[in-house]
Amino acid sequence: MIVVRLERRVATPRWIGVAVPVASVFAALVLAGVFFVLTDRPPLTVYSEMFDAAFGDVQGVKNTLVSATPLVFTGLAAAFAMRMGLYNIGGEGQLYAGAIAAAGAALLWTADLSTPIAIAVVFVAGAVGGMAWMLVPALARALLGTSEIVTTLMMVLVADVVLDYLISGSTSYWRDPLTIGFPQGKEIPDAAQFTRWFDARITVALPIAIVTAAIVWFVRNRTSFGYGQDVIGDAPHAARYAGISERRTVLVTLLVSGALAGMAGAAEIGGRIYKLEPSSLRLGLGFTGIVIAALARSNALGVLVAAFFLGGLRNAGQSVQAVADLDLPKSVALMLEGFILLCFLGGQVFSTHRLRIVRREPARRARASAGASS
Amino acid sequence: MTDDTTVRPDSGPGAPVLAATGVVKRFPGVVALDDVDVDLRAGEVHTLLGENGAGKSTLASVLCGAYQPEVGTVFRHGRPVELRSPRDGLAHGIAMVHQHFRLVERFTVSENVVLGDPQLGRWLARGAIDDRVASVAETFGLPVDPRARIHDLSVGQRQRVEIVKALYRGADVLLLDDPTADLTPQETEALFVTVRAMTAAGKSVVFISHKLGEVVEISDRVTVMRGGVVTGQVARVDADRHELARLMVGRDIDLDAQQFAAGSPGSPCLIAKGVTVRDGEQTALDAIDLEVRAGEIVGVAGVSGNGQRELADVLAGVLAPTSGVVEVNGQPIRSARAARAAGVAYVPEERLGTGLAPSLTIGENLLLTRRRGALVSRSAARRDAREIIARFEVKAPGPDARCRVLSGGNAQKVLVARELAGDGQAPKVVVASAPTRGLDVGAIEQVRALLDDARRNGAGVLLISEDLDEVLAMADRIVVLYRGRISLEADRASADRGAIGRAMAGIA
Incomplete structure (x- = not known):
């Protein structure tokens, strides 16, 4: 008789950190393939079209980098909190708040500024906006222990309504008074519109995203603050024992997480949309950030890789719509993203456990059970 | 065989x-x-x-x-x-x-005894069950009331319930x-x-x-x-x-060498005055006055749950007392940081989860109570970890092993080494809670030797232990903690086992 058992690993080997995400992606492709087969679309064709669109040529890679840029920020936002056991589900809302603040600051102050200072204004404003949106959930969590999962998610709904109100519900400062018909946001000054490089929408936001990831990595791994996060995430009693303030660490961590998501909003305003435009912002970038953080196992450098990959998936989703004989909606990307997250979460068990196949000796069993019945 | x-x-x-x-x-x-x-x-x-x-x-x-x-x-x-x-x-x-023990706290003794009994019918014949439980208990000299609820029983009584349960079946x-x-x-x-x-x-x-x-x-x-x-x-x-x-x-x-020579106490370095800890209705510590002098070990005997944990936490600044003050060499202790700064080393009762973070590596755990600047060096911590592993014969795969995978004794060696032998700076006060509980003979020897070294180096040591033999072997003075109060205080020379045992059980 053969029994398959899950056994706890004594130590997690390093290769597991790479093998589990890769295997999860593969499993997700197989599962999603079932849907393609059922709807008469050859899965391999779909996947090769998608791969070509995202990574197949220089233009594809450029577009992928463009899609990945805001995802790096939202991914870092989720990862920064997740590694100490906090779940910022509201990156989407902080992104909107960051976009509102970035657009407002750009309209107010950047008209006469030089480009580098205007870029700084946009990003700082975005960070402040995201942080402000996190303030209530962070205080509630740090002081009252209220679940940040619930509060950050609820704040997304609030941000969504505010966004609509500013553009279509009122004649706010953000709205362009000159448009007739469909209400639009006011375009930000030229100085605040990031220059496009390489014939694509690649902008200064990309290097800023990479540098931010490096800074986050440094804070997590080389500073006393990051060490305190590790201790609190693992053993709150040990933190109390060592005099590490859980309240302060939780507060700072959540605020920084909000700021990072707000920077994604700034990158979108300054690098792609140039005005506060609800429909252009509502891409679920904040939510995808959570998937990225999970795939990267909360590692800041892993976020860069995962954001590139999921950016490619989004990019492919856009392109695959254009392939006439496949007749696929772009939400194919979201479906795949969902499958990947599910498979990854399921696959997590293999980083702490391993499968063991046990062969039982049939003769011994027979003898022993004969003994028991006698 | x-x-x-x-x-x-x-x-x-x-x-x-x-x-x-x-x-x-x-x-x-x-x-x-x-x-x-x-x-x-x-x-x-x-x-x-x-x-x-x-x-x-x-x-x-x-x-x-x-x-x-x-x-x-x-x-x-x-x-x-x-x-x-x-x-x-x-x-x-x-x-x-x-x-x-595997008992349901809210159930009575009888209810626990028959819990899961395949012989138990559809109806609970409480009277008959109580009588049978009482008779089984009496036969084997296990005085226990079948109608008492588990949460009202002491550890010894609970153990009797477990034995009665086995015999009843x-x-x-x-x-x-x-x-x-x-x-x-x-x-x-x-x-x-x-x-x-x-x-x-x-x-x-x-x-x-x-x-x-x-x-x-x-x-x-x-x-x-x-x-x-x-x-x-x-x-x-x-x-x-x-x-x-x-x-x-x-x-x-060498079993006999476990008796340690007495210290030569100097001036008081750890003073607690009127320390009271209340948690709601419960009084964990009731106006404790305690003094530990430099170069002596004060043993705190008592059955666990009589305020030991709270006493250790208060003295190490981890728990703020409801009233009363703690001073180390004249400095008031109001936080764990203040205690560390005053030179207090603390070996807590719970090793994994409090003294050590289980998912962090040995090296990372060494950083826990070391003085840290804005930046931490994990590579330096790894070096320290290697040194401790070699010096104290810690059985571990290496400095990057998570503390969770260490056996209890090896984890304790890491913890005690960090607190007592770390940093090049000798502690001035040591609070050690059950430092050798559950350890094997070899590890016990090492831990006791470290505590003795701390005493020789002029630290005031508070040794909280349920092991009376350990307290008698090491301490210069002994206090017994019972229900949050000091029920007995004795010098090592005048310590009488019987009297200490009675004080531990609250029999005046």
């Missing part, structure tokens, strides 16, 4: 009531039992003696059906049996009393896993009376322990284990503490 595992023990009337041959049990990364043979005769107390991780609890779990051996056979009255669960074991009259083989760990000396004596009553009635007891003194007192035979193998078996008549210790540890241990 024979080395030839294919030979079956005799069956028939003279056969051992319970035996196991050639037992192999592996866990990921370790062989817990490697070809172990053991047998138990009717009416005997057979002790499994060994250090932590020797495999004695695993062997007991195999004997009661909680674990299934990969190789090897369990025999009941000479016939092979397969025990697939503790329930199977109980059906064969084999019951285990675990170190951590008709078990005639009882496996007691480290039964004296949490008992006062008086409760231990009472337990031994019960054990003798059971064996007199023809029942057999497997006694699992690592305490040499009580093993010699209670056992008819002793099987000594080390590293998953049996290293020796001796009948009580031959039992010699030194020989047993040698079999257990694998080298000679």
Whole structure:
């Protein structure tokens, strides 16, 4: 008789950190393939079209980098909190708040500024906006222990309504008074519109995203603050024992997480949309950030890789719509993203456990059970 | 015992009531039992003696059906049996009393006793059950009220409930896993009376322990284990503490040297005045006054749960007292940081989870209480970890091993080394809570030597321990904590075991 058992690993080997995400992606492709087969679309064709669109040529890679840029920020936002056991589900809302603040600051102050200072204004404003949106959930969590999962998610709904109100519900400062018909946001000054490089929408936001990831990595791994996060995430009693303030660490961590998501909003305003435009912002970038953080196992450098990959998936989703004989909606990307997250979460068990196949000796069993019945 | 595992023990009337041959049990990364043979005769107390991780609890779990051996056979009255669960074991009259009791706190004694009893019908005949429970209890000298609720009972009483439960179900083989760990000396004596009553009635007891003194007192035979193998078996008549210790540890241990020379106390370095800790209605500490002088060890004896944890936490600044003050060399202690800055080292009772973060590596855990700037160097911590692993013979895969995978003794070595031998800066005050509990003889020696070194280097040491022998061997002064108050204070010279035992039990 053969029994398959899950056994706890004594130590997690390093290769597991790479093998589990890769295997999860593969499993997700197989599962999603079932849907393609059922709807008469050859899965391999779909996947090769998608791969070509995202990574197949220089233009594809450029577009992928463009899609990945805001995802790096939202991914870092989720990862920064997740590694100490906090779940910022509201990156989407902080992104909107960051976009509102970035657009407002750009309209107010950047008209006469030089480009580098205007870029700084946009990003700082975005960070402040995201942080402000996190303030209530962070205080509630740090002081009252209220679940940040619930509060950050609820704040997304609030941000969504505010966004609509500013553009279509009122004649706010953000709205362009000159448009007739469909209400639009006011375009930000030229100085605040990031220059496009390489014939694509690649902008200064990309290097800023990479540098931010490096800074986050440094804070997590080389500073006393990051060490305190590790201790609190693992053993709150040990933190109390060592005099590490859980309240302060939780507060700072959540605020920084909000700021990072707000920077994604700034990158979108300054690098792609140039005005506060609800429909252009509502891409679920904040939510995808959570998937990225999970795939990267909360590692800041892993976020860069995962954001590139999921950016490619989004990019492919856009392109695959254009392939006439496949007749696929772009939400194919979201479906795949969902499958990947599910498979990854399921696959997590293999980083702490391993499968063991046990062969039982049939003769011994027979003898022993004969003994028991006698 | 024979080395030839294919030979079956005799069956028939003279056969051992319970035996196991050639037992192999592996866990990921370790062989817990490697070809172990053991047998138990009717009416005997057979002790499994060994250090932590020797495999004695695993062997007991195999004997009661909680674990299934990969190789090897369990025999009941000479016939092979397969025990697939503790329930199977109980059906064969084999019951285990675990170190951590498995009782429902809100239930009465009787309710716990009949819980899961397959004989129990649809209706609870409370009166009849209570009477039967009381009569079983009385027969074996286990005074316990069938109608009392578990949460009102002391540790010793709860243990009696577990034993009554086994006897009520008709078990005639009882496996007691480290039964004296949490008992006062008086409760231990009472337990031994019960054990003798059971064996007199023809029942057999497997006694699992690592305490040499009580093993010699209670056992008819002793099987000594080390590293998953049996290293020796001796009948009580031959039992010699030194020989047993040698079999257990694998080298000679000088038991008598465990008495430490008294310190030469200087001026007070740790002072607590009127320290009171209240949590809602509960008073954990009630106006404690305590003074520890430089260069002395003050032993705090008492059964756990009488305020030890709170006292240690308050003195180390981790817990703010409801009222009262703590001072270290004149500096008030109001936070863990302040305590650290004043030179307080603290070995907490709970090692994994409080003293050590389980998922962090050994190196990272060394950073926990070291003074840290804005930046931390994990590579320096890794170097320190390597040094500690080498110096204290910590059994670990390396400095990057997570503390969770260390055995209790090795984790404690890391923790104590960090607190007492770290940083090049000797601690001025040491608060150590149960620093050797559950450790094997070798580790105990090392931990005690470190505490003694701290005393010699002029630190004031507060040693909180349930092990009265340890307190008597090490402390210059002894206080007994009972229900949040100091019920006795004595110098080492005038300390009287009986009086301390009574003070621990709250008998004035």
